[in-house]
Amino acid sequence: MSTANGVRALVRRTHEERVLSALRAHGALSRSELARLVGLSRTTLSEITAHLLSRGAIVVADTDADVRAGSGRPAERLALDPGAGQVIGVDFGHRRVHIAVADASHDVIASGREEYANGAPWSARVSTAFDLIDRLSRETGVHYGALQAIGIGVPGPYTGKTGESSSVGWKTELAPDGVHDAFEERFETPVFVDNNTRLAALAEASNRSDIVDNLVYLRLSDGVGGGLVVNGRLVSGSRGFAGELGHVTATASGVACRCGKRGCLETVASVPAILAACRDRGVAIDTLDELGAAVAKGDPDVDGVLRDVGSAIGRVLGAAAMTLNPREVVIGGEIIRIAPVIVEQAAATIRYELYPIPAEQPLVVRPAQLYDNDGALGAIAAIFHQSPLLAGYPEPAAPASQHQSQRSAQS
C-alpha cells in the first residue's frame, strides 16, 4: 500500500525529526553525542546530517576545542541554524522585569532588566517589558522576526492555562490571563506562562545540554517560594500550586502567617522574619547589608538565629527530599550569599532526615548558582526542554523559512 519511495521518505523523515529534536533540546552537539542521543549508526547519521546541512536546517556551530584540546583535530559541533529561531524569557517580579533572549543554539544573545514601582499594575509591567524588548533589539541588533516562542514567569500560582482568581496568600500578585494574550498579540508567537520561582527551579536544574532529573528548589525572599523538577519536568500540580514550600508547617505552635495558618516556613525563613528574629535577640538589624556586617563580625546571636532558620528549612526540605528522592536540593535568594550558614545548617538537618537512604548516594544540597535573572533563564529552559510550544512544531525543518516570510510581511 505504501510505495518503497514512501517508506524511504518516512524513514528519512523520522530520522531527521530525531536529529532536529535532539539539537532543539540540547543545543549544539558533536556528531558522537548526536549518534548516542538519537541511536543511529554513524553511516546513517552522516547521511542525515549531510542532508540537513545542505538544506541549511542545521549548521556547524563551532568546534569543541575546549574539550578536545590537545587531541589533534577538534570535533565539529552541529546546531540548529541560530538565525532560525529565537526565544524570549520574561520574568515579572514585584519591582522589576528581567528579559533574556536566546538563539536556537541556546546561547543568550541579549538580556536586560527594568524596574517599576513595587506592585505596579499588570498593564504597566507589560508595557515596561515591551519597551525593554524593543530597547534590547536596538542595542544589540537582535531582531525578532524569527521568534519561535516566549516564556513568561509571574509571581504566584499559575496553572499555565488560566489564572486562579482567588487565593488567600497570593491575591495581589496573581497574573491575569491578559498577560499571556498581550504578548501573543504583540509578537504573534506561542506564549506560555508559569510561576517564576518554579521557572527558577528549572533554570537551576538546567545546564547547556541536560536537566537534573529530580531537584527541589527553595527561594528565601520577602516570601518563601519553591519549585520542583520531577522526572526531568517542572511540576505544576493539579491546579498550579505545587512547590509552595513556604507554606508547609515548620513549627506547629509558630506565629501567624499571612496565609491564615500558623508556623509556616515563611514565618521563620523569609527575609523580614529573619531580620525580625535578630531584633528579638537584641541585635538591631533592618537590612540585608546590616545582616552581612553582623555575619562578618561573627555575632553569636545572629549566628544562632541563622542556624535556627537553617534547621527549620532543613526539616521542611528533608521531608520533601524523603518524599521525592531528588538529586539536588537548591536554596536561593540574595540572603543565602550573605548568610551561607543557613545552607550549611539546612544541609546538616537534611542529611539527618535522609539517614535511612544509603550514604553512598549522597544528595547534593547547595546554594543557587544563578542570580536575579534565573526566572528569565528558566523560561527559556522551559521552552527548549519541555514546552509543547516547540515540541509540537509540525515540520521541524520549516521554521526558518516560515518565520522569514513572516518577517518580510511585517517589514
Add this chain to the structure above:
Amino acid sequence: MSTANGVRALVRRTHEERVLSALRAHGALSRSELARLVGLSRTTLSEITAHLLSRGAIVVADTDADVRAGSGRPAERLALDPGAGQVIGVDFGHRRVHIAVADASHDVIASGREEYANGAPWSARVSTAFDLIDRLSRETGVHYGALQAIGIGVPGPYTGKTGESSSVGWKTELAPDGVHDAFEERFETPVFVDNNTRLAALAEASNRSDIVDNLVYLRLSDGVGGGLVVNGRLVSGSRGFAGELGHVTATASGVACRCGKRGCLETVASVPAILAACRDRGVAIDTLDELGAAVAKGDPDVDGVLRDVGSAIGRVLGAAAMTLNPREVVIGGEIIRIAPVIVEQAAATIRYELYPIPAEQPLVVRPAQLYDNDGALGAIAAIFHQSPLLAGYPEPAAPASQHQSQRSAQS
C-alpha cells in the same frame, strides 16, 4: 523529494499510529472518545478505523451498553485485538505473590494468589510465581504466546535498573537483579521491576481509560510506605527511593525507628505501632480483629489513639500535598477498612495544612479502593500507561502477527 504517495502513506501511518496508541493506552474506546483523543475528524477517523479493522489490527470489543442504556442504539467500542497481546502483573509481598493477566483491552482475564513462608528467599518466590502463572493458564485457558510484557512489583526501593545493594531499613527485602532476569529468560518478553507500593499508587490513580495526574499514596501495614504519581507518571526519584513517606519525621522527639532516626511516621502509624499504642493506653489488643471489635464498641481510648495516628499522618501528608498539589491523597492498608477514623482525622488535618490553597479546588482525601491485588494491577497499569516496553514498539500494527508466529514456533 518524497512522492505524493509517500506523503499520503506517511500521513495515514501517522494517523494509524495515533489511533493504535490511544487504544493501547486507554483500552476499549467508542468512536467519539477516539476522535476526541486523537484529534481527527469523524471522516478521517472512519477511514483509518475501517482500514485497521479490515487488517484485523483492531476489533469491535463490545457495545457500550451500560453507559448508553435506553438511548437507542448503543455505541460500538473499538479495541486492539485482545488476542494480540497479554501483559502479566506480578506483585511479590513478604508472604505471598499476586498475579494478574490482562488482555490488550485492559480486561483482567486471569488472576490468582499464592502464599510462601514469610521472607522466603527470592528463588522460592520466583518459582512460586512461575507455578502460579502455569496454573492460571491451565485453569483459565489463557496462553502466553502473545505475551507482550511483564511488570513486577517488589518490596523496598528499586530503581528499575539495578537493585540497590545496601540500605539500613530495607536490607532484607531488596529484590536482586536475578528476579528481572529470571522472568525475562523464562518468558522471552520485556520485563520491568518497580517498588510494589509505588505500583499500588499507580493502580489507585488508574481507571479504565485514564490516570489521575497527581496523586499521593500512603499504605499502612507492618511498615509504612508510599508512592507518588506526578504529571501522570510514577515517581522513582534520583535513585529509586521516592515515596518513602513512612520515614518522614512525624514527631521530632519520637521513639526510635528501625531506620536509625527517631519519630518517623512509621513509628506512629504502622500496624504494630498502632496496636502497641492501644496497649500503652491499657487496652489489650494484639490483632487487627481485636482492634475492629474495640472500634465497633466505640472504645474512647482506642478512638483517641486512632485520631492521634490520623493527625500524624495528616501532618506528613499535608506537607507532601502542599509540596505537590495533588488531586487525590489516598490512604491504604487493611487497617483503614477496620478503622476509617484514621482517614477522617487525616483528612481534617490535611485540610488545615492546605488552608492557603483556594477552597473551591478541594483535594480529595480517600481510603484506597483496591485490595491486596493493587500491586499486580499497578504493574499492568504501568505497562499500559507508561512503560517504555510497549511505547517503544517499532511497528504498532504488527504485534498480532509477530506474536502469533512466535506462538506457533513454540507449540
